[in-house]
Amino acid sequence: MKIRVIGGGIAGSEVALSLAGSGLSVELYEMRPSVSTGVHNSGDFAELVCSNSLKSESLENASGLLKEEGLKLGTHLLKIALKHRVPAGKALAVDRRAFSEEVTRLIESHPLISLKREEVYELDTENHINVVCTGPLTSERLESFLRGMFGEDLFFFDAVAPIVDAESILTEKAFVADRYSNGDGDYINCPLTQEEYSVFWRELVEAEVIEVENFSDRLLFERCQPVEEIARSGFDALRFGPMKPVGLIDPATGREAYATVQLRKENSQGTLLGLVGFQTRLKWGEQARVFSLIPALKEADFVRYGVMHRNTYLNSPLIIDPQLSARDYRRLFFAGQITGLEGYVEAMVSGRIAAINVKRFLEDRESLVLPPTTMTGGLIEHITVAGRTPLKPVYANFGLLPGVKGRGKVDRNRKKVSRAREDLDLFLERWRLDHNDL
Numbered sequence: 001m002k003i004r005v006i007g008g009g010i011a012g013s014e015v016a017l018s019l020a021g022s023g024l025s026v027e028l029y030e031m032r033p034s035v036s037t038g039v040h041n042s043g044d045f046a047e048l049v050c051s052n053s054l055k056s057e058s059l060e061n062a063s064g065l066l067k068e069e070g071l072k073l074g075t076h077l078l079k080i081a082l083k084h085r086v087p088a089g090k091a092l093a094v095d096r097r098a099f100s101e102e103v104t105r106l107i108e109s110h111p112l113i114s115l116k117r118e119e120v121y122e123l124d125t126e127n128h129i130n131v132v133c134t135g136p137l138t139s140e141r142l143e144s145f146l147r148g149m150f151g152e153d154l155f156f157f158d159a160v161a162p163i164v165d166a167e168s169i170l171t172e173k174a175f176v177a178d179r180y181s182n183g184d185g186d187y188i189n190c191p192l193t194q195e196e197y198s199v200f201w202r203e204l205v206e207a208e209v210i211e212v213e214n215f216s217d218r219l220l221f222e223r224c225q226p227v228e229e230i231a232r233s234g235f236d237a238l239r240f241g242p243m244k245p246v247g248l249i250d251p252a253t254g255r256e257a258y259a260t261v262q263l264r265k266e267n268s269q270g271t272l273l274g275l276v277g278f279q280t281r282l283k284w285g286e287q288a289r290v291f292s293l294i295p296a297l298k299e300a301d302f303v304r305y306g307v308m309h310r311n312t313y314l315n316s317p318l319i320i321d322p323q324l325s326a327r328d329y330r331r332l333f334f335a336g337q338i339t340g341l342e343g344y345v346e347a348m349v350s351g352r353i354a355a356i357n358v359k360r361f362l363e364d365r366e367s368l369v370l371p372p373t374t375m376t377g378g379l380i381e382h383i384t385v386a387g388r389t390p391l392k393p394v395y396a397n398f399g400l401l402p403g404v405k406g407r408g409k410v411d412r413n414r415k416k417v418s419r420a421r422e423d424l425d426l427f428l429e430r431w432r433l434d435h436n437d438l
């Protein structure tokens with residue numbers, strides 16, 4: 001039985017290095033450079049397609065916690081990232097070329113990794129183990145093969161506005177109101193003065209966007225315009241579009257503001273809020289910088305950035321088990337963004353977990369399922385617990401972890417972090433796992 005890793009992006013490179021590192025032979029299939037995704041620029045493995053930031057390392061931050069866990073679990077790509085870091089304050093940013101060149105060198109020189117530079121468009125789930133890591137831009141032929149296996153439980157979407165953690169909104173700079181008071185107070189409004197709007201508008205039109213080859217013009221006209229495109233059509237265009245203040249009276253002034261951004265609940269508890277009409281192609285770092293110029297969002301935690309691109313992912317809660325294999329095909333594993341876990345570090349860590357469970361499956365050992373109080377366990381639980389359908393892709397955030405009591409958000413997050421660290425250490429001790437154990 002062969003082990004086939006499909007996709008040499010972030011997750012697939014981790015899976016291949018993890019499995020080969022534990023003494024198993026793998027075939028790694030990567031379609032680049034002969035077939036393009038439209039976003040990757042090279043034929044290298046583990047190319048970081050956009051920002052070179054792997055986000056914060058601080059343990060006050062969900063991504064910092066995920067990184068610490070990933071390192072404790074022995075994630076190869078995180079160790080390589082640390083070697084190629086460039087100064088970026090509290091964030092782990094890397095020299096992207098040096099990073100993917102080293103991953104490529106390690107993969108190409110590994111005696112147990114056999115490289116196949118070709119597109120895979122069907123899977124033999126009877127005779128081989130397959131680990132599918134083809135990411136958000138899975139080739140169309142493989143996507144249609146997967147659709148044949150899983151039917152409509154495969155998603156493809158392309159235009160999402162950013163989502164923020166409701167607790168991070170500066171409530172004194174916002175107000176609850178529906179336009180012309182029509183409704184039950186479903187919207188949180190973030191007003192801007194003329195001066196604030198001018199600064200915001202200028203930064204928005206000048207911000208960097210993600211260039212996607214063959215980005216469909218149809219989308220821009222038929223579906224929705226990215227907020228930066230609307231802004232580019234004129235200084236006031238946003239005030240007649242997604243930032244229209246009409247009918248929204250700010251109780252602080254008794255008047256309509258110069259411009260207003262509306263936030264709407266993204267989940268029934270109202271802990272996540274989406275920026276209405278703010279679908280965007282801005283780079284993720286740019287989204288954080290520019291959208292934080294909206295006064296109420298000055299300290300906003302972006303739980304999800306806006307995207308406008310093809311994004312293939314499975315309705316994982318119906319398809320995948322917490323060991324990251326398909327419920328109906330035990331030899332078929334998934335990792336990375338195709339599972340609904342979004343972000344570089346999420347892809348790395350999910351690759352590591354999938355590899356661990358492939359090895360354990362082959363040895364007939366119990367699968368490794370981390371406690372849901374850890375960030376890794378919380379992420380995997382989120383994408384694999386039935387009932388959470390349809391799935392919306394997520395990256396590490398504290399809202400995924402079970403609640404704790406505390407004074408304010410910072411205190412509660414700190415408690416979640418200490419619990420996660422303790423639980424992971426206990427778990428690793430109980431399972432007698434160390435860095436090298438697969």
Ligand SMILES: Cc1cc2nc3c(=O)[nH]c(=O)nc-3n(C[C@H](O)[C@H](O)[C@H](O)COP(=O)(O)OP(=O)(O)OC[C@H]3O[C@@H](n4cnc5c(N)ncnc54)[C@H](O)[C@@H]3O)c2cc1C
Nearest residue numbers: 007009010011031050051120134135139336337343344347
């Ligand atoms: C435009 C864009 C911008 C993003 N910006 C950021 C960001 O700034 N920060 C962040 O953390 N995350 C970002 N993400 C998300 C991030 O890219 C992904 O989370 C991460 O790269 C996913 O890793 P992956 O291994 O799942 O997929 P990828 O890294 O995309 O790897 C998938 C690999 O599979 C290959 N492949 C696809 N189909 C086939 C096939 N049929 N046969 C063989 N090979 C195949 C592809 O060529 C690719 O190399 C962005 C995503 C996109 C699309």
